[in-house]
Amino acid sequence: MQLTRRSPLTGGPLAYTVLIAATVVFAFPFYWTLVAASRSNSELSAATPALTPGPNLFHNLGEAVQQAAIGTALLNSLIVSAAVTAGVVLSSTLAGFAFAKLRFRGRGVLLALTVGTMMIPPQLGVIPLFMVIVKLDLQNKLPSVILPSLVSAFGVFFMRQFLVQALPDELIEAGRVDGASTLRIFLSIVLPVARPGMAVLGMLTFMATWNDFFWPIVALSSQNPTVQVALKSLGQGYVPDQSVVMAGALLGTLPVLLVFGLLGRQIVGGIMQGAVKG
Amino acid sequence: MATTTPPALSAGRGPEPPVPAAPAAKGRPRRSGRLAPYGFVAPFFVLFAAFGLFPLLYTAYVSLHRVELQTADRMDWLGLQNYTRLLDDPFFWKALGNTFTIGVLSTVPQLLMALGLAHLLNYRLRGRTFFRVAMLLPYATSVAAATLVFAQLFGRDYGLINWVLSSVGLHPVDWQAETWASQVGVSTIVTWRWTGYNALIYLAGMQAIPGELYESAAMDGANRWQQFRHVTIPGLRPTIVFTVVVSTIGATQLFGEPLLYEGSSRGGISHQYQTLGLYLYEQGWSFFHLGRAAAVAWVMFLLIVVLALLNAAIAARRNRTDR
Numbered sequence: 358m359q360l361t362r363r364s365p366l367t368g369g370p371l372a373y374t375v376l377i378a379a380t381v382v383f384a385f386p387f388y389w390t391l392v393a394a395s396r397s398n399s400e401l402s403a404a405t406p407a408l409t410p411g412p413n414l415f416h417n418l419g420e421a422v423q424q425a426a427i428g429t430a431l432l433n434s435l436i437v438s439a440a441v442t443a444g445v446v447l448s449s450t451l452a453g454f455a456f457a458k459l460r461f462r463g464r465g466v467l468l469a470l471t472v473g474t475m476m477i478p479p480q481l482g483v484i485p486l487f488m489v490i491v492k493l494d495l496q497n498k499l500p501s502v503i504l505p506s507l508v509s510a511f512g513v514f515f516m517r518q519f520l521v522q523a524l525p526d527e528l529i530e531a532g533r534v535d536g537a538s539t540l541r542i543f544l545s546i547v548l549p550v551a552r553p554g555m556a557v558l559g560m561l562t563f564m565a566t567w568n569d570f571f572w573p574i575v576a577l578s579s580q581n582p583t584v585q586v587a588l589k590s591l592g593q594g595y596v597p598d599q600s601v602v603m604a605g606a607l608l609g610t611l612p613v614l615l616v617f618g619l620l621g622r623q624i625v626g627g628i629m630q631g632a633v634k635g
Numbered sequence: 636m637a638t639t640t641p642p643a644l645s646a647g648r649g650p651e652p653p654v655p656a657a658p659a660a661k662g663r664p665r666r667s668g669r670l671a672p673y674g675f676v677a678p679f680f681v682l683f684a685a686f687g688l689f690p691l692l693y694t695a696y697v698s699l700h701r702v703e704l705q706t707a708d709r710m711d712w713l714g715l716q717n718y719t720r721l722l723d724d725p726f727f728w729k730a731l732g733n734t735f736t737i738g739v740l741s742t743v744p745q746l747l748m749a750l751g752l753a754h755l756l757n758y759r760l761r762g763r764t765f766f767r768v769a770m771l772l773p774y775a776t777s778v779a780a781a782t783l784v785f786a787q788l789f790g791r792d793y794g795l796i797n798w799v800l801s802s803v804g805l806h807p808v809d810w811q812a813e814t815w816a817s818q819v820g821v822s823t824i825v826t827w828r829w830t831g832y833n834a835l836i837y838l839a840g841m842q843a844i845p846g847e848l849y850e851s852a853a854m855d856g857a858n859r860w861q862q863f864r865h866v867t868i869p870g871l872r873p874t875i876v877f878t879v880v881v882s883t884i885g886a887t888q889l890f891g892e893p894l895l896y897e898g899s900s901r902g903g904i905s906h907q908y909q910t911l912g913l914y915l916y917e918q919g920w921s922f923f924h925l926g927r928a929a930a931v932a933w934v935m936f937l938l939i940v941v942l943a944l945l946n947a948a949i950a951a952r953r954n955r956t957d958r
Contacts, residue, residue, distance in 0.1 A: 368758030376755055380769040383831060386784045387772070389795065393787060402793040448679045455675035467676060474687060476880070476943065478888040480912060481936050482690030484697055484919060484929045489690070491707045505686035508679045539671035568777035570891040571912075575920065588779040592786075593898040599787055606780040617775040621768035628771070628832065629839035 390610070393603035394418070401599050417604035421591060424601060425579070427608055430587035435612075437502050437583055438566040444507030445562045446555050453516025454547050458529055459539070468517070475510040480571060487575055501576040502583065506566060512558055519554035519630075520547070557627030560620055567613055584609040694936075697929040704923035717930035727931075729906050730914035733818065737893075737910060738886030741822035745830050746878055750871075752830070753837035754863060767838075770831030778891030782824055786896050789820045811897055814907040821908050824892045829885070833878050840874035841867060876950045883942050887935060888912045911935050 368376075393401055395414035400407050422428050455461070456468050486505055495501040524547060532542040570585045577583060579590040591597065591605040617624065698717055700710040721727050756766060773781065788795050789810035797807035810820040844867065852862050868875075890912035893902045900917040902909025909917070911931060919928030 368755065368760040372755045372758050372760065376752070376760075376766050379752060380766065383769055383772050383827070386781065386788070386827070387776075389788065390780075390784050393784075401787075406793065406795055406798055448682070452676045452679040455672045459672040459675065461669075461672035464672075467680070471679075471683075474683075474691075476884060476939075477691060477936070478884060478939070479687075480888050480890070480915070481694055481932045482687065484702075484925050484932060485690035485693035486686065487919075488697070488702070488707045488925070504682075508682040508687070510683065510687070513679055539675075543675070564775060568779075570778045571916075575916075585777050585779045588777070588783060589895060592779075592783050592895055597898075602783055603787065606783045610776050610780045613775045613777075614772075617768075617772070621771065622764055625764075625767045625771055625835060628835050629842075 387610075387614075390603050390607050393600055394607045396600050398598045398600050413600065414604070417600050418608065420598070420601045421605035421608060425587040425591040425605055426582060427584070427587050427605060430582045430584045431608065431612070433499060433582065434567055434584040437499055438563050440503045441506045441566045442559050442563045444503075445509045445512045446559045448508045449512030449516045449558060450548070450551050450555055451543070452513045453520055454524075454543060454551070456513065456517040457520035458524060458526070458547075471510045471513050475514065483572060483575060486572075490576060496576065497578050497581050499581075502569075502573050505572065506569075509562065512562065515558050516551065516554055520551060523554065524550050557623060557630070560616065560624055561627060564613055564616070564624075694929045694932050697926055698933050700926045702924075702926040702929070704920065704925055707925060710926075713926065717927045718934075720927060721930050721934065726906050726909070727914060730902070730909045730911050733902070733906075733908055734887060734889065734910045734912075737818050737822050737825075737889060737908065738883065740818055741825035741889075742879075742882045742886050744822075745826040746833060746875075746882060748826075749830050749833035749878070750837055750875075752834040753841060754867065756834060756838050757841045767835065770834050772831070773828045774832045776828065778824075778828075779895055781828055782892050782895040785820070785824045785827070789823075812904060812907075814905075817896070817903055817908045821889075821892050821896055824896075825886070825889065829882070833882070836878055837871060837874060840871045844870035872950075872953070876946065880943060880946050883946065884939055887939050887942065890916065911938075 391414075392407065392410050394417050396407050396411040397413050400411065452471075456464065456471075490496055490501040495504075528546050528550070529542055532546050537545070568585065569583075570589075573583045573586050574589055577586050579586060582590065588605050588609050591602050697710070699713060699715070701713050701717075702710050752770065756763070756770070760766065789797075791797065791807070791809050791811060794810065796810070801807050808816045810816045848866050848870070849862055852866050857865065889910045893908050893910050893913045894900060894916065896908065897903060900909075900913055900921045902913050902917075911934070915928050915931040915935070918924050918931060
């Protein structure tokens with residue numbers, strides 16, 4: 358990664374103006390969520406809308422938690438995201454290592470299969486998947502959302518790319534000379550080297566799982582929701598109270614925003630690392 | 636199951652970095668040593684086969700049957716009837732058209748703006764990291780939260796956007812009932828969420844372009860625009876192809892935004908912004924016709940294959956004319 362390479366040109370005032378304007382546009386909906394979540398519904402439907410936060414935030418948050426089981430939803434989302442992240446990071450590191458550094462028959466075909474299916478949208482398999490979880494009696498239970506997400510073709514590809522570059526062959530060679538088994542080599546040599554890649558993959562997976570929408574609303578009901586499912590039911594009341602809906606949106610976004618605030622730099626780095634370079 | 640929009644990032648890299656040959660094992664490897672690699676890939680492939688590959692193929696089989704949601708384990712053979720019913724349904728064609736127009740409305744401005752922003756972010760700037768993180772902020776929100784907020788902003792009577800329009804003397808717009816306006820509204824959500832992400836992908840590509848190319852272009856008297864046109868764009872070609880493919884696929888399966896924009900799976904009072912993804916959901920989980928929904932899924936799959944081939948063909952053609 359060459360984040361620090363000196364750029365060819367220095368930005369002028371125009372560059373700053375455009376970037377600041379873009380930042381405002383990107384950030385405004387967040388600010389507006391806070392404004393709307395802290396006002397009352399009648400203030401939101403006034404002729405001149407309020408543009409600053411009001412006093413009703415905690416009242417609205419309480420309402421949202423009650424109306425849509427947001428407490429349960431947050432806990433569910435946390436469990437699901439943590440389990441999926443652990444599964445994806447572990448299975449991707451194992452397979453990524455094998456694809457990057459081990460030789461075995463069928464390696465090329467299996468890798469091509471993995472990469473190839475990455476482009477196929479998950480929606481396309483959703484109907485049989487639904488029939489399977491109905492059969493296994495997992496409908497409306499958290500395993501129905503966790504199991505199908507435990508592995509990710511993207512994750513395998515990402516870890517492979519990372520390990521091809523980060524893991525020198527000499528290290529593995531040295532382990533072999535010392536008589537270590539492949540598993541031993543994985544545990545004592547590969548894992549420590551893979552850690553930065555695993556961290557980036559973990560953050561991306563956690564965010565994607567937390568924000569996942571389509572499959573959870575199919576598999577879960579509003580009685581046992583993840584946050585996204587709860588948000589859907591909150592927005593679909595007969596005459597939804599907009600300020601309560603916004604309070605729910607705020608609660609659903611806040612955890613990821615916190616992670617993002619703490620690790621934003623690394624997430625940006627991870628995404629640029631995964632990008633195609635000419 | 637990951638996200639409905641393309642999950643994080645990169646798929647096909649342009650040029651593959653060469654895979655260094657694995658160290659030749661000394662002597663004859665032990666049996667367990669020869670089998671070990673399969674142990675490492677097994678957890679992935681077992682789950683992948685069960686929850687990724689199998690459902691995908693089985694969808695085709697389901698699409699040839701009558702399967703109702705309430706009796707999901709009963710399947711009656713229908714042949715191609717699900718498909719012919721589909722082609723007779725005007726709402727299917729409407730959803731197909733909407734998917735196309737919303738796809739264009741969201742993808743084209745999104746990628747153009749991302750290109751411009753990436754170019755600016757590639758300058759030597761103060762607060763560079765701040766701007767990069769800010770660009771990615773919308774990526775951290777979920778489809779659900781973002782759509783609820785935008786639906787509020789686009790409200791007909793009390794929405795902030797109409798308030799701004801009328802306070803500068805323009806007519807307020809019915810962002811939900813009018814066809815074009817509602818499609819613009821839905822596209823805005825997509826554009827807002829993904830522009831910064833794509834800008835970072837472009838930025839990564841730009842940083843891989845050697846600085847000497849810019850220097851020699853400058854020596855030849857190229858101005859900034861000419862440098863952008865003749866150095867940056869050609870250097871970014873693989874990245875651009877990649878983002879076009881990914882955004883196209885994302886647009887084909889657009890679902891959460893039109894579902895939550897007004898909160899019904901119909902996609903507006905006259906289906907004016909119902910996409911194929913939403914139509915699939917309506918068939919399966921509002922009308923309980925899982926078999927017909929599976930047929931929609933296969934139509935979407937074929938559409939994606941065609942679009943991917945088209946993209947590949949265009950990319951190949953452009954490469955040829957460049958030489």
